[in-house]
Amino acid sequence: xxxxxxxxxxxSLGIFLLLLTAYSSWSEQQHSPSPIWYRLAEKxxxxxxxxxxxxxxxSSQLGATENRVIPEKDALTLRIATYNVHGxxxxxxxxxxxxxxxxxxxxxKVIKWTNSDVLILQEVANIAGRQRRDDFxxxxxxxxxxxxxxxxxxxxxxxxxxxxxxxxIDALTFKTNPPSPKTYDNEKRCFVRGSVSLPSSVEKLSVYxxxxxxxxxxxxxxxxxxxxxxxxxxxxxxILELINYIxxxxxxxxxxxxxxxxxxxxxxxxxxxxxxxxxxLFSEETNKVGKSPSSEVxxxxxxxxxxxxxxxxxVTVPYFTxxxxxxxxxxxxxxxxxxxxxxxxxxxxxxxxxIPVILDIKL
Numbered sequence: 001x002x003x004x005x006x007x008x009x010x011x012s013l014g015i016f017l018l019l020l021t022a023y024s025s026w027s028e029q030q031h032s033p034s035p036i037w038y039r040l041a042e043k044x045x046x047x048x049x050x051x052x053x054x055x056x057x058x059s060s061q062l063g064a065t066e067n068r069v070i071p072e073k074d075a076l077t078l079r080i081a082t083y084n085v086h087g088x089x090x091x092x093x094x095x096x097x098x099x100x101x102x103x104x105x106x107x108x109k110v111i112k113w114t115n116s117d118v119l120i121l122q123e124v125a126n127i128a129g130r131q132r133r134d135d136f137x138x139x140x141x142x143x144x145x146x147x148x149x150x151x152x153x154x155x156x157x158x159x160x161x162x163x164x165x166x167x168x169i170d171a172l173t174f175k176t177n178p179p180s181p182k183t184y185d186n187e188k189r190c191f192v193r194g195s196v197s198l199p200s201s202v203e204k205l206s207v208y209x210x211x212x213x214x215x216x217x218x219x220x221x222x223x224x225x226x227x228x229x230x231x232x233x234x235x236x237x238x239i240l241e242l243i244n245y246i247x248x249x250x251x252x253x254x255x256x257x258x259x260x261x262x263x264x265x266x267x268x269x270x271x272x273x274x275x276x277x278x279x280x281l282f283s284e285e286t287n288k289v290g291k292s293p294s295s296e297v298x299x300x301x302x303x304x305x306x307x308x309x310x311x312x313x314x315v316t317v318p319y320f321t322x323x324x325x326x327x328x329x330x331x332x333x334x335x336x337x338x339x340x341x342x343x344x345x346x347x348x349x350x351x352x353x354x355i356p357v358i359l360d361i362k363l
Contacts, residue, residue: 070345070358073115077342078164078198078361081116082258082331083107084211084322084354087125087156106351112143114347114356117163118196119145120258120331122211122354124157151190151209158209160194168195168206172245176217176229176237189213191242195252198339199363205339206252212238212297214262235263236296243304246334255334257306260354263297264326268317278319282326305335309359310344318346323353331359339363 073079088104111119124136137148145161151171160166171192191210198205213234219227239261246255269279309331310317321329331344342360349355 067348068345070114070347071360073117073360075199076363078118078205078363079114079116079358080118080120080207080256080258080331080361081114081356081358082120082122082209082260082329083111083114083356084122084260084329084352085124086352086354087123089125103351106349108139108143110347110349110351110356114358116358118205118207119161120207120209121159121161122156122209122260124150124159147194149192149194151192153188153190153211155187156211158190158192158211160192160207160209162194162196162207164199165197166194166207167197169193170249174238174241176219176234176241189238191245193250201363203254203339204252206246206250206255206334208242208246208255208257208259210238210242210257210259212259212262232263232294232296235261236300239297239300243300243306247304253334253336254339255337257301257332257334258330258357259332260322260329261297262328263295264328265298266295268319268327271319278325301332306332307337309333309341309357313341313344313359315344318355318357321346321355321357323350329354329357331357 085107086103088107090103140148140161144163147162147164147166148159149166149169149171150157150159151173169192171190173188173190189210189212191208193206193208196205196207213231216231217229217234219229242257264282266279269277269282271278308317312333318327319325321327340362342362344360345358347356347358
């Protein structure tokens with residue numbers, strides 16, 4: 001009897017400690033940019049309309065529960081990261097909600113922890129009532145980012161922040177991007193360029209930051225008639241415009257595009273989910289709203305010789321970079337790239353609805 005009582009007490013204590021650990025981890029996640037430890041219970045139901053639940057399930061199924069160790073950066077390493085900061089808003093809220101100071105602080109902590117020399121940002125808040133441009137520039141400067149270049153989408157900014165001197169700054173709005181009643185706040189898509197000086201080298205690194213279209217557009221043609229253009233076709237035109245600009249205007253060998261492409265690659269979504277694949281699930285969801293899954297953006301990049309930084313460093317690509325469970329955030333290297341690479345990383349956290357994508361370059 002005493003042995004049975006001992007076993008029951010020991011089991012109860014184990015369950016209690018397990019629940020306490022789970023609660024502590026969950027509580028910490030709600031208020032800090034800690035790595036993801038959350039796992040859904042087997043019988044817990046999923047509300048497919050809630051991005052947070054979808055992300056939890058996918059991250060659990062894929063085992064994305066711990067970050068690989070990102071090493072301390074030495075003097076011979078140049079670190080670059082791209083990160084969509086969601087307007088400094090809590091990621092499970094929409095853009096109509098007010099600026100969130102805790103989310104802003106958490107994302108700045110993530111930025112500090114990545115310790116990047118060059119930081120590419122999408123969706124930097126730029127709207128009255130949520131504007132933090134002066135504060136952001138001040139805090140960025142305190143982190144060592146004394147060179148900042150941005151292009152203005154209207155409600156948001158795409159930015160390049162650099163600790164190294166940055167020149168030859170240019171910012172353009174995409175031609176295939178007129179104001180449209182179908183777009184959020186008439187958001188204009190754009191790209192910004194900066195030429196970053198490399199320490200102890202005469203070479204420079206050309207960095208481009210952009211964020212491609214996510215919605216269908218209403219285009220007014222030369223005949224003044226309105227036409228709907230699917231988002232995937234808009235993205236294809238935008239990436240071609242950017243590539244053509246680079247080929248015409250950029251003389252640097254080392255060119256990098258850091259972007260939220262708003263488009264996944266089919267090859268990244270072949271992993272199994274339950275009894276199907278992620279690509280099949282993605283296709284099913286897009287077909288429900290009358291759209292087709294497509295990878296035109298990556299077809300164009302591949303045709304022009306651009307490669308994914310993860311593929312180049314022979315590191316397993318991340319399963320996802322955004323809460324929809326897809327990989328849409330990339331660092332793409334141009335066809336003349338000649339700098340040696342060290343390694344690529346992601347930093348799992350849920351401060352934003354995206355996670356940072358990071359690349360170390362050997363100088």
